[in-house]
Amino acid sequence: MIQRKPLPSVVKFTQLLNAVAKMNHFSSSLHLFKQMCVVGVPVDAYSMNIAIKCCCQMSRTNDGFALLGCCFRQAVVPNVFTFSTLLDGLIREDRIIEAERLFKKLIKQKLCEPDVVMYSTMIKGLCKFGNNDIAIALLRLMDERGCKPNVVVYSTIIDSLCKDKMIEAAFKLFNEMVFAKGIQPDVITYNSLIYGLCNLCRWDKVSKLLKEMEEDVRISPNFQTFSILVDAFCKDGRVDEAEAVIDIMVERGEAPDIVTYNTLIDGYCLRGEMIKARMLFDSLTSKGLIPDVFSYNSLLNGYCKSLKIEEAMHMFHEITRKGLKPDIVSYSTMLQGLFRVGRCGEARKLFDEMRSQGLTPNECTYRIILDGLCNNRQVEDVLSLFHLVGDSKLNSDIQVYNILIDGMSKCGKLFIARDLFQDLTLKGLKPNVRTYNVMISGLCREGMPEEAKHLFRKMGESGCPPDGVTYNVLLQGYFKNQNYDDVEMLLQEMDGRRYSVDASTLSMLIDEMAAGSVDRSMLKLIGKLVPKEMMDTSAVPR
DNA sequence: GTAGGGTTAG
Secondary structure (H helix, E strand, C coil), rough: CCCCCCCCHHHHHHHHHHHHHHHCHHHHHHHHHHHHHHHHHHHHHHHHHHHHHHHCCCCCHHHHHHHHHHHHHCCCCCCHHHHHHHHHHHCCCCCCCHHHHHHHHHHHCCCCCCCHHHHHHHHHHHHCCCHHHHHHHHHHHHCCCCCCCCCHHHHHHHHHHHHCCCCCHHHHHHHHHHHCCCCCCHHHHHHHHHHHHHHHHHHHHHHHHHHHHHCCCCCCCCHHHHHHHHHHHCCCHHHHHHHHHHHHHHHHCCCHHHHHHHHHHHHHHHHHHHHHHHHHHCHHHCCCCCCCCHHHHHHHHHHCCCCCCCHHHHHHHHHHHCCCCHHHHHHHHHHHHHHCCCHHHHHHHHHHHHCCCCCCCCHHHHHHHHHHHHHHHCCHHHHHHHHHHHHHHHHHCCCHHHHHHHHHCCCCHHHHHHHHHHHHHHHHCCCCCCHHHHHHHHHHHHHHHHHHHHHHHHHHCCCCCCCCCHHHHHHHHHCCCHHHHHHHHHHHHHHHHCCCCCCCCCCHHHHHHHHCCCHHHHHHHHHHHHHHHHHCCCCCCC
């Protein structure tokens, strides 16, 4: 094109730029734009906007602003498209303050009149930063200023409310859109609502909404809708329902991809249903799909959790045989599995292999190793690793302290656990509820229920109120230390906060009742603390 | 005869 004389029109060039950009080849598109400038194509706002868009999409919004400068020099007048693109770029880069500043400046200096797209972009930015209320205020404002909100504007806010689990507010806005404004929802609006409902496990409402979609001839569930459902069902452990959704996808020609199947495989693995997981995995190739590292990682995790370490190891080697490369997750999963069955030597060898493959342990790998060593009572190794890592980012993690405090007290090194508990505050870390729980459990284990009680009382004041686990741990500690005087008060407090006893506490309580250490007057209270599921005797043969 | 905004997932 650039060799033709005369040069093709800027429109022809712009079509090319746009086509390349639409294929996500932003740097190529930008390169073409630069060449256009060099050969003297008279660039206009259209082509300029595509070039700016390319910069923004590559998270180089500053370069986009530089191009805006070029606009002014070449007497190309930026328009509402230009500014919307830049505004979107800032928001993509989480530069919300600058985005707000730009938006206000555009209005104040009348550089352009915001249209519905610009408002929706700004609203998206506000939502992204948790300002749903301000986003709604802007929705009202645009309406007042004579710019009619459309389905995109509403859907943006509805989606954000759904993500923040504010489902009632989302439906309020949805009803306003449909009934007060007469704006028809589309499949994206529905997908956001379905996602929100799934997240809250409101399955009855989900199916109601799906029916509503089916009845509306203009809208039908799409690939995304089904993906949301598969994912949500799996997360809630309802893997069979997820599989049914996949069957519907196949029927409807919305071919599930490898990611969809991986979700399902992972769902089975998390439930320990390894036979089903494996069958599904083995059936992938016949469906024309090739397992990726994620597929393997789910299986590794499943086999390791089911303590089928040989099978896990076999699949691990299979990754390389299939021409894939095990990633940090594959290695970390295998390490966890090996530690779990006490094969520390092999774990060490695998760790070295991992490093020789150029993989760097991440926070998760580090925690797995610390936890694994603790559980295998390798106290010296744990401590030397911890000190070796020193004051780095890896050790600025409350979870690391939780593992170590728990590990040390379980290995009979309560004094180390206590020191760690002291030290973490010095590092600017805040103990979370798990930190307190492991520390309280440790103190009870070593016969110090008074100190445990003291810590327990301190939790509320420290802005970290005890949870159900804390109560269970402390209750068990009181019995273990024959500290019967405090039991009743603790039980009453549990009842007041609607916490219940867990299975191990319950079995301990039963033993204590049999031994006569629980006063009969407490039986009613204890009864209230036993969750209904545990009372279910239908599974117990008579 | 060309440009900008909203949904899922490891």
